Amino acid sequence: MRDESKIAKAVRYDIPVSIKYMREVVSVLRGMKLKDAKTLLENVVKLKEPIPFRRYHGKVSHKRGLADKYGWPAGRYPVKAAKFLLELLENVEANAENKGLDKDKLVIIHIAAHKGITLKRYMPRAFGRATPKFRRTTNVEVIVREAS
Template identity: 50%
Template sequence: MPHFHYSLTDEQAAELVFKKYGVRITPEQIAKAYAPEQRMSWKKSVEVARFIKGMTLKQAKAWLEDVVKLKRPIPIKTFKKKQAHHATPWEGWPVAKWPVKVAKRYLQLLENLENNAKFKGLDVERLVIIHAAAHKGIKIPNIMPRAFGRATPFNEETVNVEIVAAELPKEVVPKRYKLNLVKR
């Protein structure tokens, strides 16, 4: 079985939970999921990872299912040059997209995370995503034939995605994800 190198150890995750929520947890209360070499956009993966961090597992799954159905978008914060600006319900983030392919892969990864948590005996209702990251993977080399015997490289990028969730006490679990909604 392959051994994946997470960017966050169990002890570091427990310390992160203590800094953010003020609660001491054990490494047994942490569930992880990793998806190596996914064929999807790295930039969109980074935006989705940034957005679902801090949500409960149920909230993240519900939001990503709405993204797949094109009901709710993901706000784009970093990679927004030359992007269309929409009238979205987020104050200060007018750039939003519906990364359907990325959302489907993240939903599969969240299912994997949920199964890993159930296997460890954790309460899925109290799982909060404390770490989500997308790293560049290998490039799959391809070429595009051109005229006069030439060729242009047409590489395909891959992404390594990891999600870490922790089981928190009931009084600490966020009730709903807070967004800055525009009052209209």
């Protein structure tokens, strides 16, 4: 059992980002220091640092420096996912500060993306047909601990 006084949590529901994109970003952040994770996400938003796409990498181009840093050449710049995760990390940092933890020593011990609700809509087409137009959402949870 974890000592609840040494950890801080934050959860965000129904983020309007595909689970496939969010999963790739979350897998890179797992185990990082909180300060480093925020820096990485800020660089992704500025299109300076790509995220490796390991599972969903069909027709994903190679990016410079990815193979050296992560050992995987294919990647993208998921700006929308990075913006929402940046807000979530700032939220968990505020929760940790409220508990009296040192924000410079925080490490992400758990971060996971789960499939949220899917808003199902249909677009009418010619000859009485319809095309599905689904809006996928994601739920993300993050837990940080003060590193000793």
